[in-house]
Amino acid sequence: MRTSELAAQAGVNPQTLRYYERLGLLPEPGRTPGGYRSYPPEAVRLVRFVKRAQELGFTLSDIADLLHLAEGGPQSCAAARDLAANKVVDLNRRIADLVAMRDALEQLVATCAKPRELRDCPILGEIARQSGHG
CATH class of the missing domain: 1.10.1660.10 (Multidrug-efflux Transporter Regulator; Chain: A; Domain 2)
Known part of the structure; x- marks a missing residue:
């Protein structure tokens, strides 16, 4: 074809x-x-x-x-399982990261209704904390 x-x-x-x-x-x-x-x-x-x-x-x-x-043969199944298991670990890590990002964004959105002096930006705070500047 x-x-x-x-x-x-x-x-x-x-x-x-x-x-x-x-x-x-x-x-x-x-x-x-x-x-x-x-x-x-x-x-x-x-x-x-x-x-x-x-x-x-x-x-x-x-x-x-x-x-x-x-x-391959039967050994290939074990190796494929290991690749898939590693992918599950990686996906779980990425899901946890995404959940944390979602939670931070939800907190940011919730602070927008507060008066300016009471607002807290969790995203900027978290970035600063993780980078050692907070």
Whole structure:
């Protein structure tokens, strides 16, 4: 199948396919006699796998590792589990950071109704505290 067909079926743009090829996530396809790229049908599954892994928060480097692991046996399952467990730890840290940011913004919004001399800016205070200037 041609680049445009693969891109349409996988839900990406053609430049994404070329980028994945450069990174080694998608094998370089054969060429037609006219010089067009000719992807095998399983390329759709592969590109969808990459996109879904990105949606789950995996980096393209992580995805390269997952694709390599997908070719292996039982040991690969343990390694994939470890990658996913590390991603969960990272996501939990980022969620905690986002919750703290949300709480700080909610506090800031709540102070806006107070008289100017009673207002406290938790964002500026927290930035100053974390940077050692508060």
